[in-house]
Amino acid sequence: MKAAIIGATGYGGAELVRILHQHDYIKQYSVYTSSQVGMKFSESYPQFNQITNEQLKEIDIDKISEEVDVVFMATPSGISNELTPKIFERGLTVIDLSGDLRFKDQDVYETWYKKKASPKDVLQKAVYGLTEINREIVKDAKLIANPGCYPTATILGLYPLLKNVKVDLDSIIIDAKSGVSGAGRKASLATSYCEVNENFRIYKVNEHQHIPEIEQALKTVNPELGPIKFNTHLVPMTRGIMATIYCKPLNKMTEKSLRDLYQDFYQNDTFVRVREEGNYPSTKEVYGSNYCDIGITYDERTGWVTIVSVIDNLMKGAAGQAVQNLNVMLGIDEGTGLYGPPLFP
Ligand SMILES: NC(=O)C1=CN([C@@H]2O[C@H](COP(=O)(O)OP(=O)(O)OC[C@H]3O[C@@H](n4cnc5c(N)ncnc54)[C@H](OP(=O)(O)O)[C@@H]3O)[C@@H](O)[C@H]2O)C=CC1
Numbered sequence: 001m002k003a004a005i006i007g008a009t010g011y012g013g014a015e016l017v018r019i020l021h022q023h024d025y026i027k028q029y030s031v032y033t034s035s036q037v038g039m040k041f042s043e044s045y046p047q048f049n050q051i052t053n054e055q056l057k058e059i060d061i062d063k064i065s066e067e068v069d070v071v072f073m074a075t076p077s078g079i080s081n082e083l084t085p086k087i088f089e090r091g092l093t094v095i096d097l098s099g100d101l102r103f104k105d106q107d108v109y110e111t112w113y114k115k116k117a118s119p120k121d122v123l124q125k126a127v128y129g130l131t132e133i134n135r136e137i138v139k140d141a142k143l144i145a146n147p148g149c150y151p152t153a154t155i156l157g158l159y160p161l162l163k164n165v166k167v168d169l170d171s172i173i174i175d176a177k178s179g180v181s182g183a184g185r186k187a188s189l190a191t192s193y194c195e196v197n198e199n200f201r202i203y204k205v206n207e208h209q210h211i212p213e214i215e216q217a218l219k220t221v222n223p224e225l226g227p228i229k230f231n232t233h234l235v236p237m238t239r240g241i242m243a244t245i246y247c248k249p250l251n252k253m254t255e256k257s258l259r260d261l262y263q264d265f266y267q268n269d270t271f272v273r274v275r276e277e278g279n280y281p282s283t284k285e286v287y288g289s290n291y292c293d294i295g296i297t298y299d300e301r302t303g304w305v306t307i308v309s310v311i312d313n314l315m316k317g318a319a320g321q322a323v324q325n326l327n328v329m330l331g332i333d334e335g336t337g338l339y340g341p342p343l344f345p
C-alpha cells in the first residue's frame, strides 16, 4: 500500500513521515508541497538525511490518484475543503488532519473557522476519527476527519464519566494547555522564542475553534450538554497537551468507583492508560508517543471530580491518531507503527 502526504513540510506531515517510515504495512509514501516542489524532504528536515530520499512533488490530484491508495491531508484549515472532494471522488481513502471535515453542520464550521465549508455530501461521509470512541465506524470509513489535539485529550478524559455518571453539566470546566508545535511550523510573532520562553499565556479566550468540536462529540453522549467552558494556554515547551477538567457529579461517588469506571472503560485500549490513585500524568510521560494518559480523582471534601488528560499533540493529537485510524480501516493491528515508547527525559 502506498500513501501520499500533502503538507509534508509541516510538523504534522513530518511526523507522518517519521511514523510511516517504520510502518510494516505502508511500504511506500510520497510527499507533496505547494511551495517547495523538487526539493528533497530531508532538505526541509535534515534529521531525515540518509533515511529518506523522497523529493517533494507538486500537488497534482490526477497523478496522486494514479500513484497512491491513501492520502493524508496535513494542511492548514481551508485547503482540504478544496482538495479532499476531488481526491475522494477518484476513489482514494482520505485522512484529514485539519478541522475541515469535523463538523456535520456547515454553519458551525464557517462561524468558528471563518472559511467556506466543505460540500455537505462530503461532510456526511466523513467519520470523526476519535479511534477509541468511534472504532466501529472507523472500520468501514473511507474518509476520516481526524480530531483536533485539544478535543482528543478532552473527550477521552470526559467521555467515560459523562457516559456512566450523572454530572451537573453546567459545572464542567476544561482548562487546557499546549506546547508551541501545536501552532505549526510557520513562524509567527506569538510563537517566536522571545515571546514564548519563560512565559505562560492564555489565548483565543472563549473563541477557540475546538469548542464546537468538543461540544459536538460530547453531545452524542448527552444531548442536554450546553455550551462548554473551555480555554487554552500556550506553554513554553515543544510538544504536549494537558487538559485539566473539573466537574461535579450529581451524586456522591468514591475514589475507587471513579477509577474502576475509567479502568473498565479503557481496558481494551492500548493507547489510553489510566493512572492509579494519587498518580497524575505529565506531558513528558507521553512525549513522542501515541499514548493518552489520564489521571482522575474524586475530592470527598468538595464532591468535585478532577480529570487530567495528556497527549503529544503531534502524535495522538494528530499524525499518530491518523495512522491509528488507517490501521483500523485496514483491519491490521491498531498499533502498527505506533508502539514506540515515550521519549524521556
Ligand atoms: N500541530 C499540531 O499539533 C496539530 C495540527 N493539526 C492540524 O493539522 C494540519 C497541519 O498542521 P501542522 O503540520 O502543524 O501545520 P504546519 O503549518 O506546520 O504545516 C502545514 C503545511 O501545509 C502546507 N500548505 C500551506 N498552504 C498550503 C496550500 N495552499 N496548499 C497545500 N498545502 C499547503 C505547507 O507546506 P508547503 O508550503 O510545503 O505546501 C505547510 O508545511 C493543520 O490543519 C492543523 O490545524 C491537528 C492537530 C494537531
Ligand SMILES: CC(=O)N[C@@H](CCC(=O)OP(=O)(O)O)C(=O)O
Pocket (backbone or CB within 6 Å): 077, 097, 098, 099, 100, 147, 148, 149, 178, 179, 180, 181, 182, 183, 209, 210, 232, 234
Ligand atoms: C498551540 C496552538 O496554537 N495550537 C493550535 C492548534 C491548532 C489546530 O490543531 O487546529 P485545528 O484542529 O483547528 O486544525 C490552536 O490552538 O489553534
